[in-house]
Amino acid sequence: MKPYDILIVGAGIVGSAVARECALLGWRVGVIEGGTPAGGATAAGMGHVVVMDDSPAQLALTAFSRSLWQQESGKLPKSVEYENRGTIWVAADDEEMAEVHARQRVYEEAGIEARVLTAAGLADKEPNLRRGLAGGLLVPGDSVVYPPAAAGFYLAEARRLGAEVFLARAMSASQGQVLLSDGVSLVAERIVLAVGTECDLLPSLPIQKRKGHLVITDRYPGFVHHQLVELGYLKSAHKVTDDSVAFNVQPRQTGQLLLGSSRQYGNEEPQAEAEILRRMIDRATEYMPGLKELSVLRVWTGFRAATADKLPLIGPAAGLSEDRSLWLAAGFEGLGITNAPGAARLLMDAMLGRKSAIDAVPYLPGRLMEPARPAHA
Amino acid sequence: MTRTEVLVIGAGPAGIAAATAAAENGCAVIVLDDNLSAGGQIWRGATVQETGSSSRGNTTKRRALERLRRSGAQVLGGRCVFSAEASGMLQTLQETGSGSLVEQFHFEKLILATGARERFLPFPGWTLPGVFGAGGLQSLMKGGYRVAGKRVVVAGTGPLLIAVATHLAQEGAVVSSVVEQAALAQLAPFAASLWAHPAKLVQGARYRAKLWKTSYRIGCWVLEAIAGSDGQRLGAVRVTDGTRTWTEPCDLLACGYHLVPNTEIAQLLGCELPGDFVQVDKTQRTSLPNVFCAGEPTGIAGLEAAMVQGEIAGLACAGVSSAPLQKRAAAERAFCDGMEKAFALRRELRSLPRPDTIVCRCEDVTFGSLHGYTGWTDAKLQTRCGMGPCQGRVCGPAVEFLLGWRPVSVRQPLFPVPLQAFCFQDERVEINKMNEPIKEKA
Numbered sequence: 062m063k064p065y066d067i068l069i070v071g072a073g074i075v076g077s078a079v080a081r082e083c084a085l086l087g088w089r090v091g092v093i094e095g096g097t098p099a100g101g102a103t104a105a106g107m108g109h110v111v112v113m114d115d116s117p118a119q120l121a122l123t124a125f126s127r128s129l130w131q132q133e134s135g136k137l138p139k140s141v142e143y144e145n146r147g148t149i150w151v152a153a154d155d156e157e158m159a160e161v162h163a164r165q166r167v168y169e170e171a172g173i174e175a176r177v178l179t180a181a182g183l184a185d186k187e188p189n190l191r192r193g194l195a196g197g198l199l200v201p202g203d204s205v206v207y208p209p210a211a212a213g214f215y216l217a218e219a220r221r222l223g224a225e226v227f228l229a230r231a232m233s234a235s236q237g238q239v240l241l242s243d244g245v246s247l248v249a250e251r252i253v254l255a256v257g258t259e260c261d262l263l264p265s266l267p268i269q270k271r272k273g274h275l276v277i278t279d280r281y282p283g284f285v286h287h288q289l290v291e292l293g294y295l296k297s298a299h300k301v302t303d304d305s306v307a308f309n310v311q312p313r314q315t316g317q318l319l320l321g322s323s324r325q326y327g328n329e330e331p332q333a334e335a336e337i338l339r340r341m342i343d344r345a346t347e348y349m350p351g352l353k354e355l356s357v358l359r360v361w362t363g364f365r366a367a368t369a370d371k372l373p374l375i376g377p378a379a380g381l382s383e384d385r386s387l388w389l390a391a392g393f394e395g396l397g398i399t400n401a402p403g404a405a406r407l408l409m410d411a412m413l414g415r416k417s418a419i420d421a422v423p424y425l426p427g428r429l430m431e432p433a434r435p436a437h438a
Numbered sequence: 439m440t441r442t443e444v445l446v447i448g449a450g451p452a453g454i455a456a457a458t459a460a461a462e463n464g465c466a467v468i469v470l471d472d473n474l475s476a477g478g479q480i481w482r483g484a485t486v487q488e489t490g491s492s493s494r495g496n497t498t499k500r501r502a503l504e505r506l507r508r509s510g511a512q513v514l515g516g517r518c519v520f521s522a523e524a525s526g527m528l529q530t531l532q533e534t535g536s537g538s539l540v541e542q543f544h545f546e547k548l549i550l551a552t553g554a555r556e557r558f559l560p561f562p563g564w565t566l567p568g569v570f571g572a573g574g575l576q577s578l579m580k581g582g583y584r585v586a587g588k589r590v591v592v593a594g595t596g597p598l599l600i601a602v603a604t605h606l607a608q609e610g611a612v613v614s615s616v617v618e619q620a621a622l623a624q625l626a627p628f629a630a631s632l633w634a635h636p637a638k639l640v641q642g643a644r645y646r647a648k649l650w651k652t653s654y655r656i657g658c659w660v661l662e663a664i665a666g667s668d669g670q671r672l673g674a675v676r677v678t679d680g681t682r683t684w685t686e687p688c689d690l691l692a693c694g695y696h697l698v699p700n701t702e703i704a705q706l707l708g709c710e711l712p713g714d715f716v717q718v719d720k721t722q723r724t725s726l727p728n729v730f731c732a733g734e735p736t737g738i739a740g741l742e743a744a745m746v747q748g749e750i751a752g753l754a755c756a757g758v759s760s761a762p763l764q765k766r767a768a769a770e771r772a773f774c775d776g777m778e779k780a781f782a783l784r785r786e787l788r789s790l791p792r793p794d795t796i797v798c799r800c801e802d803v804t805f806g807s808l809h810g811y812t813g814w815t816d817a818k819l820q821t822r823c824g825m826g827p828c829q830g831r832v833c834g835p836a837v838e839f840l841l842g843w844r845p846v847s848v849r850q851p852l853f854p855v856p857l858q859a860f861c862f863q864d865e866r867v868e869i870n871k872m873n874e875p876i877k878e879k880a
Contacts, residue, residue: 097815104819140820209819228812279827279854320857333850335523335860342860353858358827359849360860 065091065249067412068239070231070262072098074208075390075397076255077215078405084222086409091247092219093239095230099212101257102397105363107275107311107319108208109288110399111148112200114167118372118423123396124171125419126403127202133402140210142314148203149178149187149287151194151308151348157292158195165198175200189284189351198292205288205311208398215401234262237386251412254378255390257397258366265381266374267429268392270364272325274338279356282316291348306341308348318355320345322395324365333360368392373424375404376411380427388412389426442468444755445528445545447703449513450478451741452733452748453551454506459752460549461509468543469506470530474515476503478553479573480741482580502745517541520851520859524707524726531855540859547728547755550704550716551748554697554734556598557835559783560797560805561790563663564693568672572602572694579609586610588689591675593617593660595781596696597642597740603652604645606692614686615653617677619695620781622656628780635773637742655679659787663691680786696781698835699735705848720764722751730754739774746770788840797840798833800826805840814843827854 067083069076072094083090097104110130114120130143137143152158161177168175178197183190186199220226230242234254239247260266291308309321323341328334338360346353368374371394378387388411390404407424410417446457449471461467473482481499506513522528526546532539556573563569570578572594579585590611592603595618603613618625632638658679666673674687701709701716710717710725715737722730730751733744746767750760791797793806803823811817814824814837823837824830824845829852830837834845851859 097812097819099819100815104815213820276857276860278857335521338860342857346857346861353856353861355857356827356854357851357857357860358854359825359829360851361849 063089064237065089065247067091067251067253068093068234068247068249069253069255070234070239071101071255071257071259072212072216072226073101073103073255073257073397074099074212074215074401075257075393075404076253077212077219078401079253079255079390079408080219080224081215081222082405082409084219084224086413087222090219090224091239091249092216092224092226093231093241093247094226094228095242098216098226099209101259102363102365102393103208103212105273105275105361106208106365106395106398107309107321108206108211108398109148109311110204110206111288111396112168112171112173112203113396113399114164114171115371118420119396120167120171121419122373122403122424123399124173125406126400127204129402129406130204130206130399131202134204137206137211138214140207141214142207142210143204144206144314145202145204146312147199147201147287149183149289150198150200150292151183151190151289152196152198152292153348154195160292161196161198168198168200173200174202187286187289189349190289191348191350194348199287203288205313206398207314211398212401231262234387235384250386251388252386253388253390253408257391258364263378263382263387266389266391267368267381268366268374269326269368270329271367271394272323272328272362272364273321273395274323274333274341274360274362276320276338276342276360277313277358278318278320278352279358280316281318281355284351284355285310285312285318285349288312289348291344304337306337306344308345310345310349310352317358318352320352326367329364331362333362365394366392366397367394368429370429373400373404374426374429375407375424376421376426378426380425380430439542439544440468441544442466443545444468444547444549444752445470445543446511446549446551447471447519447528448478448551448553448733449473449476449515450551450553450733450744451480451502452553452744452751453478453549454502455745455748456549456551456730456732456752456755457511457513457748458502458506458509459749459758460755461511461752463753463756463758465752465756467509467511469511469513470517470519470543471513471515472518476506476513476515479577482577498741518853519703520853520855522703522706522850524729526728528703529859531859538856538859540855545728547730548707549722549748549751549755550724550729550731550735551733551744551751552700552703552735554699554738555831556694557696557698557839558693558832559695559787559790559836559839560795561660561662562792562795563665563672565796565799566663566665566672567670568689569663569691569693572598572692574694575690575692576602576605579605584609585690588612589614589687590690590692591615591617591660591677591686591688592692593619593675593677594694594696595619595783596694597777597781598694598696600642600645600649602692604648607648607652611690613649613652614688615655615677616649617655617658617660619659619784619787620656621784624782625656625780628776631773631776635742638740659784659790660691660693661790695783695787697734697738699738701735702829702831702848702852704729704731704735706850706852720750720767721754721760722747723754737771737774738777739770740777743767743770743774783839791840797836798823798826798830800824800828800833803833808837808841814846817843818846829853
């Protein structure tokens with residue numbers, strides 16, 4: 062069988078974005094998906110395209126990726142539901158308001174537009190937030206997408222350019238060869254693992270599952286206008302030990318509201334849990350009391366692929382594997398949708414020896430050579 | 439929070455029989471139902487069986503309800519189950535005048551008697567005003583919807599069609615025809631087997647007697663519902679027998695394709711469902727040791743089967759042998775198998791929808807847009823089919839028949855509930871529509 066230039070394991074949003082980049086180069090591309098395309102973390106996530114300043118490297122990657130989303134926004138099919146909603150980071154008190162000013166400066170230095178909102182300005186923009194909040198930080202360039210359709214679009218583009226999709230489970234991937242569950246064996250110069258939380262193919266992947274709950278409501282157009290996230294989100298999202306919840310609400314193009322968020326380690330059960338759900342909803346209704354009466358259609362859970370330093374693994378697997386054919390695009394935690402286009406670009410740059418738009422070193426997988434110990438141990 | 443030894447979900451014939459048997463044998467029993475009063479779909483309101491004061495259906499219902507009342511089982515109506523955990527807890531929502539009430543019920547043993555609902559299949563024009571489900575129109579009539587003088591075609595498949603047609607005739611509608619898709623060759627063995635079930639035969643004959651003016655068209659099906667001269671409402675249906683096609687003018691179409699079981703709670707709990715139905719043993723026990731299931735969710739078999747299965751489940755919860763009943767239950771299961779074969783859907787129905795025919799009414803997903811996907815999950819993610827308020831209860835069985843995709847996992851809430859319903863634990867919570875919630879200890 063004629064070898065592929067590249068085999069990509071995983072047709073989530075990251076694998077699909079990588080497939081499209083490769084297909085655009087004219088490469089012979091094979092994509093392998095054992096479940097439903099875009100059916101893992103991509104389907105479970107919110108679809109918030111957001112600049113996050115958790116660390117300088119995270120800021121650089123999210124800003125770069127967001128710029129790629131923006132450049133392409135006019136060409137995305139309607140089904141992707143790209144909407145330039147903007148994010149408002151909501152400050153509850155004066156202490157958080159001080160944080161708003163500090164972050165505004167960080168964004169400004171990075172060339173990201175961000176505007177401080179006073180209490181009155183916040184109430185004006187989002188009248189359904191409770192009174193008495195201190196203000197917020199509006200980041201107008203952030204957006205909202207429907208992730209399964211975005212991943213579907215990337216994959217369809219890759220296929221249009223000649224990529225082949227194999228709907229079978231990859232049983233092994235090493236030394237340029239991938240064995241599929243249906244007995245087919247594929248050969249390629251490079252293999253990219255874009256596997257989300259599925260680490261069977263490379264058990265040394267330093268990825269942990271971080272469970273999240275989401276709630277979707279019926280249609281209430283105009284109830285919320287921006288993606289609203291409590292400023293405390295960074296604090297809670299940054300914790301790597303305890304279960305945490307934060308107020309995070311997103312207006313969908315359908316008028317539905319998507320409500321998060323929770324983070325749990327060490328829980329791999331897919332069932333929704335009453336206790337964490339209750340905490341999450343209590344938190345949300347603390348910020349937006351009117352949510353209480355809205356009708357909920359569905360609750361679901363998903364697993365984020367988390368790394369110890371909160372940064373993804375993009376580049377050769379060197380350091381985690383001796384296998385020179387293996388490359389990684391994994392460990393995106395809650396930012397896989399935002400970072401998919403940027404990650405695909407960085408990975409291609411590394412494969413081609415091109416200079417990247419941003420410094421790719423912080424995301425090289427080799428930095429996490431010691432397998433991460435479970436944080437709760 | 440309410441604790442009970444045996445919790446029965448559904449106060450139809452199966453649930454009533456189950457609750458009665460368990461309570462008569464010393465169990466503390468609570469029965470929950472969506473409807474305000476016991477009876478289920480078949481015994482809801484003024485049913486056809488009740489018209490003659492000495493009619494058997496009426497007597498059966500009255501006896502069953504009277505025995506339930508005497509058994510000491512407590513019936514709590516107006517409560518919809520929206521979440522359930524196999525560990526022994528479920529939550530209900532009750533609409534009150536001012537808002538809704540959330541309650542938690544803890545149980546040692548659970549009996550699911552959740553009944554069945556109509557199956558709808560999409561065909562061109564099925565979303566026109568004037569097109570109803572067969573059972574749906576019957577429920578509306580029981581609720582006071584007037585059909586007198588209207589021309590009605592009853593179509594689809596299953597024994598319900600004749601019952602609905604009879605009811606329509608009683609209410610003064612002109613039932614021009616009953617259009618049954620099953621072929622005569624398919625129906626004949628089932629009809630013959632009815633001799634073994636005299637009660638059903640008598641019931642059937644009584645139905646038929648009221649429909650002497652109606653054509654009963656076997657092996658025919660509705661191809662399309664056509665708008666009338668106003669272009670808005672139903673005006674006629676196109677019917678075919680596979681070779682000949684004709685138009686029948688009508689004001690209403692009552693169209694249902696037999697029944698599909700309500701298995702959502704069983705699925706949410708994690709009970710095994712090898713096919714469409716909940717797997718049970720001889721004592722109606724599911725794959726979960728503390729969960730039993732009786733009636734239609736274990737196989738569409740009608741009233742008698744539901745009652746005997748319910749009684750067996752109730753006895754099993756009370757630890758009483760049900761061996762004498764099991765022979766009758768087995769006979770009813772055979773009846774169920776016969777009915778399934780008799781009313782199996784013909785493959786021509788798969789080609790009824792056109793590319794622009796709506797399949798998922800909640801999310802306006804057309805039949806054409808469902809092509810090119812690997813399965814239900816893939817199509818659902820990309821098209822939103824089944825993601826609306828009904829959670830795929832209508833389009834799920836249709837898509838399963840049309841495209842062969844097995845429905846995917848059930849998620850809570852089982853029906854839309856206010857966000858607030860998730861917020862409290864171990865409490866009875868009144869959610870006011872306009873105000874802060876009022877908490878009260880149960």
